[in-house]
Amino acid sequence: MYRFLLTRRWLAFHLLVLLLIPAFFFLGKWQFGRFEERSASSERTTANLNSAPVPLDRLDTVGGTVSSDVKFRPVTVTGKYDASHELLVRRRPQNSRVGFYVVTPLVTPQGAVLVNRGWVPAGATAETRPEVPPPPSGEVTVTGRLKPSETEDTTGIRNRSAGLPAGQVLLVNTTDIGATLPYRLYGGFVELTGQRPTADRAPEPVPAPDLGGGGGLNLAYSVQWWLFIGVAVGGWFLLIRREARDLSAADAEGDGAGKDQQEVRAQS
Known part of the structure; x- marks a missing residue:
């Protein structure tokens, strides 16, 4: 059969x-x-986000690198903003709107750390500079989420500088940005969640990462x-x-x- x-x-x-x-x-x-x-x-991200803030020097160094194991750990750092070297990071959507991240160096006695002060909407045209609230003058203490330097591999964004308006970049890459600054940078950057003293006007805060379904x-x-x-x-x-x-x-x-x-x- x-x-x-x-x-x-x-x-x-x-x-x-x-x-x-x-x-x-x-x-x-x-x-x-x-x-x-x-x-x-x-689980690691959740634990990092819920950690108590620690001084930046405990997790990062000038000229160093930030491990993915400490990504999003809250840190604190005190210094003075250098508004003359502020940068706008292009193509960063938030709340379904196209805009820019505002990245300002915070100069400390050890070096400087790039601080993502938040998000601002794009201007009327691609070439129009958006309205950016200035950083506070004088000494400030910043609290924020520590993040590794951005690369093409980690973001999927193709990095280029040719054709961009002055003062604009596509990635928060501390190596590339550091080459244009008169001081040395920490290896990572800080995504601001709070500062003392507070500013009267400030960019829109960047929300905490969406963990999805894990x-x-x-x-x-x-x-x-x-x-x-x-x-x-x-x-x-x-x-x-x-x-x-x-x-x-x-x-x-x-x-x-x-x-x-x-x-x-x-x-x-």
Whole structure:
């Protein structure tokens, strides 16, 4: 009854199922790995955001780098803003509007740190400078989220300087920006959440990062791929059973027709 399993059509079907099973397994494993990575990242980010502020020098150094492990850790730093070297970071949407981040160096005795003071909407045209509230004069103490220097790889933004209006950049890259300043920069930059004394007018604060589902969608995808293994095997088994049932019914029908013919010949 099951000799049909050795036909060319069924051998091709067996091979297809054998290829699908490991493919679905590894796709599910890959999605589960993404779930673990994103969950760990989400948990680390949540813990960092909820940490108590610490002095900037504890997590970053002049000319150093900021590890992703301390990204979004609250820090404090005291210094004076250098408005003469303030920069606008292009193509930064917020609340579904296109605008700029306002990045101002905060000069300290050790060096300077770039401070993202917040967001301002774009001007009337691409070449029109937006209205930017000035930073406070005198000494200020800034509190904010520490972030690593931005790169093309971490942001997906292609960095270029040619053709940009003066005082505008595409990335908060401390190496590139530091090359244009008369003082050395810390390795990361600070996303401002508060300062003393407060300013009468200030850019719109940058909201805290959206943690999303923490990889929950990847977990659902991994389970889905592994369920597809059961669907493939179950479908393969059901098709075999149906084919065998159809062949058995055809054989039974053929035997019945043969008996009828014999009875007719006997009667004649």
